[in-house]
Amino acid sequence: VQLVESGGGLVQPGGSLRLSCLASGFSFSKYSLSWVRQAPGQRPQYVAGIITNTSRTLYAESVKGRFTISRDNAKNTLYLQMNSLTTEDTAVYYCALSDFWGQGTLVAVSP
Amino acid sequence: EILMTQSPATLSVSPGETVTLSCRASQTIRNNVAWYQQKPGQAPRLVIHGASTRATGIPARFRGSGSGTEFTLTISSLQSDDFAVYYCQQYNKWTYTFGQGTRLDIK
Numbered sequence: 001v002q003l004v005e006s007g008g009g010l011v012q013p014g015g016s017l018r019l020s021c022l023a024s025g026f027s028f029s030k031y032s033l034s035w036v037r038q039a040p041g042q043r044p045q046y047v048a049g050i051i052t053n054t055s056r057t058l059y060a061e062s063v064k065g066r067f068t069i070s071r072d073n074a075k076n077t078l079y080l081q082m083n084s085l086t087t088e089d090t091a092v093y094y095c096a097l098s099d100f101w102g103q104g105t106l107v108a109v110s111p
Numbered sequence: 112e113i114l115m116t117q118s119p120a121t122l123s124v125s126p127g128e129t130v131t132l133s134c135r136a137s138q139t140i141r142n143n144v145a146w147y148q149q150k151p152g153q154a155p156r157l158v159i160h161g162a163s164t165r166a167t168g169i170p171a172r173f174r175g176s177g178s179g180t181e182f183t184l185t186i187s188s189l190q191s192d193d194f195a196v197y198y199c200q201q202y203n204k205w206t207y208t209f210g211q212g213t214r215l216d217i218k
Contacts, residue, residue, distance in 0.1 A: 059206075101155055
Protein backbone atom coordinates (compact mmCIF):
# COMPACT_ATOMS: atom_id res chain seq x y z
CA VAL A 1 0.00 0.00 0.00
CA GLN A 2 1.24 3.45 -0.89
CA LEU A 3 -0.29 6.87 -0.44
CA VAL A 4 1.74 9.72 -1.90
CA GLU A 5 0.62 13.26 -1.20
CA SER A 6 1.59 16.27 -3.26
CA GLY A 7 0.55 19.86 -3.86
CA GLY A 8 1.62 21.46 -0.63
CA GLY A 9 3.63 24.65 -0.44
CA LEU A 10 3.76 28.22 0.77
CA VAL A 11 0.67 30.34 0.15
CA GLN A 12 -0.55 33.70 1.37
CA PRO A 13 -3.63 34.09 3.55
CA GLY A 14 -6.74 34.03 1.41
CA GLY A 15 -5.08 31.85 -1.18
CA SER A 16 -5.89 28.39 -2.46
CA LEU A 17 -4.14 25.05 -2.91
CA ARG A 18 -5.18 21.67 -4.20
CA LEU A 19 -3.64 18.64 -2.59
CA SER A 20 -3.49 15.27 -4.34
CA CYS A 21 -2.98 11.78 -2.97
CA LEU A 22 -1.96 9.08 -5.43
CA ALA A 23 -2.82 5.63 -4.13
CA SER A 24 -1.50 2.22 -5.11
CA GLY A 25 -1.40 -1.33 -3.81
CA PHE A 26 -5.09 -1.69 -3.03
CA SER A 27 -8.50 -1.40 -4.67
CA PHE A 28 -8.82 2.36 -4.36
CA SER A 29 -12.49 2.64 -5.30
CA LYS A 30 -13.53 0.26 -2.52
CA TYR A 31 -12.14 2.28 0.38
CA SER A 32 -13.17 5.33 2.31
CA LEU A 33 -10.38 7.88 2.61
CA SER A 34 -9.65 10.91 4.73
CA TRP A 35 -7.42 13.91 5.02
CA VAL A 36 -5.87 14.50 8.42
CA ARG A 37 -3.59 17.39 9.30
CA GLN A 38 -1.08 18.02 12.01
CA ALA A 39 0.21 21.44 12.94
CA PRO A 40 3.74 21.62 14.39
CA GLY A 41 3.82 20.15 17.88
CA GLN A 42 0.09 19.48 17.88
CA ARG A 43 -2.11 16.41 17.82
CA PRO A 44 -3.48 15.21 14.47
CA GLN A 45 -6.79 16.73 13.42
CA TYR A 46 -9.40 15.21 11.13
CA VAL A 47 -10.02 17.48 8.14
CA ALA A 48 -12.31 15.69 5.69
CA GLY A 49 -13.41 12.27 4.58
CA ILE A 50 -15.17 10.61 1.68
CA ILE A 51 -17.13 7.42 2.21
CA THR A 52 -16.81 4.97 -0.60
CA ASN A 53 -20.23 3.38 -1.03
CA THR A 54 -22.19 6.59 -0.85
CA SER A 55 -19.58 9.19 -1.85
CA ARG A 56 -20.81 11.04 1.18
CA THR A 57 -18.36 13.70 2.32
CA LEU A 58 -17.64 14.87 5.83
CA TYR A 59 -15.76 17.88 7.10
CA ALA A 60 -14.38 19.27 10.30
CA GLU A 61 -16.25 22.38 11.37
CA SER A 62 -13.11 24.47 10.98
CA VAL A 63 -12.90 23.80 7.23
CA LYS A 64 -16.56 23.53 6.21
CA GLY A 65 -17.36 25.78 3.29
CA ARG A 66 -13.67 26.31 2.48
CA PHE A 67 -12.32 22.82 1.73
CA THR A 68 -13.68 20.22 -0.68
CA ILE A 69 -12.68 16.58 -0.74
CA SER A 70 -13.11 14.56 -3.90
CA ARG A 71 -11.78 11.45 -5.58
CA ASP A 72 -11.11 10.17 -9.07
CA ASN A 73 -11.32 6.39 -8.97
CA ALA A 74 -10.03 6.11 -12.54
CA LYS A 75 -6.83 7.85 -11.47
CA ASN A 76 -6.61 6.29 -7.99
CA THR A 77 -6.34 9.81 -6.64
CA LEU A 78 -7.84 11.65 -3.70
CA TYR A 79 -7.99 15.45 -3.71
CA LEU A 80 -8.43 18.26 -1.23
CA GLN A 81 -9.28 21.67 -2.64
CA MET A 82 -8.46 24.30 -0.03
CA ASN A 83 -9.75 27.85 -0.43
CA SER A 84 -9.66 30.96 1.76
CA LEU A 85 -6.63 29.64 3.60
CA THR A 86 -5.61 31.16 6.92
CA THR A 87 -2.51 30.83 9.06
CA GLU A 88 -4.47 28.35 11.19
CA ASP A 89 -4.41 25.94 8.25
CA THR A 90 -0.61 25.61 8.39
CA ALA A 91 0.15 21.92 8.92
CA VAL A 92 1.34 18.70 7.39
CA TYR A 93 -1.59 17.19 5.53
CA TYR A 94 -1.86 13.42 5.45
CA CYS A 95 -3.94 11.22 3.21
CA ALA A 96 -5.26 8.35 5.31
CA LEU A 97 -6.84 4.95 5.01
CA SER A 98 -8.31 3.41 8.13
CA ASP A 99 -5.00 1.75 8.94
CA PHE A 100 -2.33 3.53 6.91
CA TRP A 101 -1.25 7.09 6.32
CA GLY A 102 0.89 8.67 3.65
CA GLN A 103 3.98 10.65 4.54
CA GLY A 104 2.23 13.97 4.21
CA THR A 105 2.66 17.26 2.40
CA LEU A 106 3.41 20.54 4.14
CA VAL A 107 1.06 23.49 3.74
CA ALA A 108 2.39 26.78 5.05
CA VAL A 109 0.12 29.82 5.07
CA SER A 110 2.03 33.01 5.71
CA PRO A 111 1.92 36.66 4.60
CA GLU B 112 -17.31 16.56 19.39
CA ILE B 113 -15.91 13.66 21.38
CA LEU B 114 -12.89 14.74 23.41
CA MET B 115 -10.04 12.34 24.08
CA THR B 116 -7.82 13.00 27.09
CA GLN B 117 -4.52 11.18 27.53
CA SER B 118 -2.37 10.80 30.60
CA PRO B 119 0.33 11.31 31.48
CA ALA B 120 1.71 13.86 29.03
CA THR B 121 5.22 12.47 29.36
CA LEU B 122 6.71 9.26 30.70
CA SER B 123 10.43 8.79 31.32
CA VAL B 124 11.26 5.12 31.45
CA SER B 125 14.18 2.79 30.95
CA PRO B 126 14.44 0.12 28.26
CA GLY B 127 13.09 -3.19 29.50
CA GLU B 128 10.43 -1.63 31.68
CA THR B 129 6.66 -1.85 31.22
CA VAL B 130 4.49 1.22 30.79
CA THR B 131 0.78 1.91 30.68
CA LEU B 132 -0.68 4.86 28.81
CA SER B 133 -4.22 6.00 29.50
CA CYS B 134 -6.91 7.58 27.38
CA ARG B 135 -10.37 8.75 28.42
CA ALA B 136 -13.24 9.62 26.10
CA SER B 137 -15.77 12.33 26.95
CA GLN B 138 -18.60 9.96 26.07
CA THR B 139 -18.94 6.27 25.47
CA ILE B 140 -17.39 5.07 22.24
CA ARG B 141 -17.74 1.31 22.69
CA ASN B 142 -14.40 -0.13 21.50
CA ASN B 143 -13.88 2.31 18.63
CA VAL B 144 -10.42 3.37 19.72
CA ALA B 145 -7.08 3.22 17.97
CA TRP B 146 -3.57 3.95 19.18
CA TYR B 147 -0.91 5.49 16.95
CA GLN B 148 2.85 5.75 17.37
CA GLN B 149 4.64 8.76 15.92
CA LYS B 150 8.36 9.37 15.67
CA PRO B 151 9.89 12.72 14.74
CA GLY B 152 9.45 13.59 11.08
CA GLN B 153 7.28 10.55 10.41
CA ALA B 154 3.60 9.97 9.86
CA PRO B 155 1.65 8.33 12.67
CA ARG B 156 1.66 4.55 12.49
CA LEU B 157 -1.30 2.46 13.60
CA VAL B 158 -0.51 0.25 16.59
CA ILE B 159 -3.89 -0.85 17.92
CA HIS B 160 -7.44 -0.70 16.55
CA GLY B 161 -10.74 -1.86 17.96
CA ALA B 162 -9.28 -1.04 21.38
CA SER B 163 -7.32 -4.29 21.58
CA THR B 164 -6.40 -5.61 18.12
CA ARG B 165 -2.80 -5.19 17.10
CA ALA B 166 -2.18 -3.78 13.65
CA THR B 167 -0.17 -5.73 11.11
CA GLY B 168 3.45 -6.08 12.12
CA ILE B 169 3.00 -4.84 15.69
CA PRO B 170 4.66 -7.13 18.26
CA ALA B 171 2.76 -8.79 21.07
CA ARG B 172 4.52 -6.48 23.56
CA PHE B 173 1.84 -3.94 22.70
CA ARG B 174 -1.49 -4.58 24.37
CA GLY B 175 -4.59 -2.45 24.20
CA SER B 176 -7.58 -2.75 26.47
CA GLY B 177 -10.72 -0.97 27.59
CA SER B 178 -14.17 -0.10 26.37
CA GLY B 179 -16.75 2.59 26.90
CA THR B 180 -14.77 5.61 28.00
CA GLU B 181 -11.56 4.25 29.53
CA PHE B 182 -8.74 2.78 27.47
CA THR B 183 -5.13 1.79 28.03
CA LEU B 184 -2.10 0.88 25.99
CA THR B 185 0.49 -1.27 27.76
CA ILE B 186 3.92 -1.75 26.31
CA SER B 187 6.04 -4.45 27.89
CA SER B 188 9.81 -4.86 27.79
CA LEU B 189 10.32 -1.46 26.22
CA GLN B 190 12.81 -1.35 23.41
CA SER B 191 14.66 1.66 22.06
CA ASP B 192 12.44 1.65 18.97
CA ASP B 193 9.34 2.17 21.15
CA PHE B 194 10.29 5.63 22.36
CA ALA B 195 7.94 7.97 20.55
CA VAL B 196 4.71 9.90 20.97
CA TYR B 197 1.54 7.83 21.25
CA TYR B 198 -1.89 9.16 20.35
CA CYS B 199 -5.25 7.61 21.04
CA GLN B 200 -8.00 8.20 18.50
CA GLN B 201 -11.73 7.62 18.59
CA TYR B 202 -13.57 6.65 15.45
CA ASN B 203 -17.01 6.15 16.90
CA LYS B 204 -18.11 8.99 14.71
CA TRP B 205 -16.81 9.49 11.18
CA THR B 206 -15.12 12.77 12.08
CA TYR B 207 -12.68 11.15 14.46
CA THR B 208 -10.64 12.92 17.13
CA PHE B 209 -7.28 12.39 18.78
CA GLY B 210 -5.90 12.75 22.26
CA GLN B 211 -3.11 15.21 22.91
CA GLY B 212 -0.50 12.47 23.04
CA THR B 213 1.84 10.82 25.54
CA ARG B 214 5.56 11.15 24.94
CA LEU B 215 7.72 8.21 25.96
CA ASP B 216 11.23 9.37 26.78
CA ILE B 217 14.27 7.30 27.56
CA LYS B 218 15.32 7.77 31.18
